[in-house]
Amino acid sequence: MSDMDQRTMLELSERIEGFFEELPPLLAGVEGMVERGKAYRKALYDAGLAGLEVPSEYGGGGYGPTSKALFARLSRGRVPAEDDIFTIGVGMAMPTLLEFGDEHLRRRYVEPALRGEEIWCQMYSEPGAGSDLAGLQTRALRTPGGWVLSGQKIWTSRAEVAQFAICLARTDVDVPKHKGITMFVVPMDQPGVTVRPILQITGASEFNEVFLDDVLVPVDHVVGEVDGGWPVAVALMQNERSAIGAGGGRRPVPFESLRDLVHDRDHAAEPRIREALANCYIGQRLSELLTELEADSVDAGVPLGAETSLGKLWRSTNGRVAADLVSELAFASGAAWKPGDDRENWAFAVLDACALSLGGGTDEVQKNTIAEKVLGLPRDPYRTDKMPFRDLTVGTQRD
Numbered sequence: 001m002s003d004m005d006q007r008t009m010l011e012l013s014e015r016i017e018g019f020f021e022e023l024p025p026l027l028a029g030v031e032g033m034v035e036r037g038k039a040y041r042k043a044l045y046d047a048g049l050a051g052l053e054v055p056s057e058y059g060g061g062g063y064g065p066t067s068k069a070l071f072a073r074l075s076r077g078r079v080p081a082e083d084d085i086f087t088i089g090v091g092m093a094m095p096t097l098l099e100f101g102d103e104h105l106r107r108r109y110v111e112p113a114l115r116g117e118e119i120w121c122q123m124y125s126e127p128g129a130g131s132d133l134a135g136l137q138t139r140a141l142r143t144p145g146g147w148v149l150s151g152q153k154i155w156t157s158r159a160e161v162a163q164f165a166i167c168l169a170r171t172d173v174d175v176p177k178h179k180g181i182t183m184f185v186v187p188m189d190q191p192g193v194t195v196r197p198i199l200q201i202t203g204a205s206e207f208n209e210v211f212l213d214d215v216l217v218p219v220d221h222v223v224g225e226v227d228g229g230w231p232v233a234v235a236l237m238q239n240e241r242s243a244i245g246a247g248g249g250r251r252p253v254p255f256e257s258l259r260d261l262v263h264d265r266d267h268a269a270e271p272r273i274r275e276a277l278a279n280c281y282i283g284q285r286l287s288e289l290l291t292e293l294e295a296d297s298v299d300a301g302v303p304l305g306a307e308t309s310l311g312k313l314w315r316s317t318n319g320r321v322a323a324d325l326v327s328e329l330a331f332a333s334g335a336a337w338k339p340g341d342d343r344e345n346w347a348f349a350v351l352d353a354c355a356l357s358l359g360g361g362t363d364e365v366q367k368n369t370i371a372e373k374v375l376g377l378p379r380d381p382y383r384t385d386k387m388p389f390r391d392l393t394v395g396t397q398r399d
């Protein structure tokens with residue numbers, strides 16, 4: 001079955017178990033999202049458990065894909081929430097650099113990300129390009145000094161704390177929209193990059209608008225081919241969906257908390273509530289099993305593909321079912337709270353659940369992907385992917 005023999009698997013399992021048992025004192029007294037996230041990552045790296053599947057020459061464990069699934073399984077529910085600030089860097093950008101980046105990009109960026117020294121964000125979405133990502137309008141022009149980027153990004157999670165961004169920009173407007181896109185690594189701390197936080201319904205502010213005004217990017221910070229960024233962008237989104245499906249990023253309310261809530265509110269005997277709770281358990285288990293299936297496929301030499309949309313869709317469906325149950329049981333506590341009181345967590349869970357259905361691609365987009373690429377159903381008839389980008393008008397760029 002595996003790229004690891006049983007003995008290595010056992011030894012690794014024991015180390016992972018030992019690490020999580022010893023973790024609480026290492027984080028005791030560390031305050032703040034970034035500080036706690038970094039402290040966790042450093043501890044993980046020092047224990048030799050960061051990026052188990054990443055080749056050892058780039059600072060990883062060199063154990064191959066199965067080790068990733070093993071870690072995901074044994075660490076479930078035990079990774080501090082603050083590690084989310086590394087989901088984009090470690091879960092999405094680094095696998096993409098490892099697959100498509102030049103050697104100097106891999107050597108420069110992978111290990112610091114695994115160590116938790118550098119935080120990344122993803123500058124894909126724009127005001128006119130979300131589901132229709134290939135309609136993006138941020139321009140990159142080649143100059144003697146490097147690439148110069150101008151445009152606006154939006155919903156950029158963690159840009160306020162990130163040192164680097166994986167960024168898509170248009171490098172040719174005379175070809176169909178999927179063809180003239182290039183992926184760049186953009187250092188965030190430089191003139192021309194303006195980050196403005198967006199306030200969310202939960203009161204949190206985890207994503208931003210990012211304005212790029214003549215931002216200079218070194219020539220050697222292109223990932224993949226110039227004008228050939230679309231397949232790289234898709235590969236990153238598959239890593240994103242896989243990372244979200246495997247538990248990275250925001251998390252639905254876990255089954256165990258829901259079960260406790262059902263008991264606390266004395267609803268355990270009600271068939272309808274029991275059924276909803278069972279559905280939450282099934283959803284959570286399905287997400288876990290899909291992650292393991294994915295790892296088995298990668299292990300067998302099949303790269304990540306459109307199937308990653310299944311895990312992402314399950315996770316958001318599960319998040320919504322869980323939020324509905326919480327809002328029914330927690331009642332007013334699920335909608336109103338005073339900052340700092342116990343009810344805040346339930347209200348947050350309810351208000352935040354819709355984000356699971358949007359971030360990483362909406363549920364509808366996942367369903368389109370599953371329909372077209374997994375089930376082989378006919379494609380959207382209103383496609384515009386043969387026309388040069390400059391001839392498209394806003395509102396026709398649907399695919």
Ligand SMILES: Cc1cc2nc3c(=O)[nH]c(=O)nc-3n(C[C@H](O)[C@H](O)[C@H](O)COP(=O)(O)OP(=O)(O)OC[C@H]3O[C@@H](n4cnc5c(N)ncnc54)[C@H](O)[C@@H]3O)c2cc1C
Binds near residue numbers: 125154157158368
């Ligand atoms: C919590 C969160 C974090 C995010 N973080 C990031 C980030 O770090 N970086 C980043 O680049 N982006 C990020 N995003 C943006 C996210 O990827 C987009 O919100 C998402 O792709 C949808 O794009 P949109 O908001 O422009 O909606 P639109 O694309 O305008 O969609 C509006 C509605 O129309 C539906 N729709 C659109 N096209 C179709 C179609 N062809 N078929 C069926 N239905 C369709 C959609 O499903 C949706 O319901 C984040 C979003 C959230 C909520």
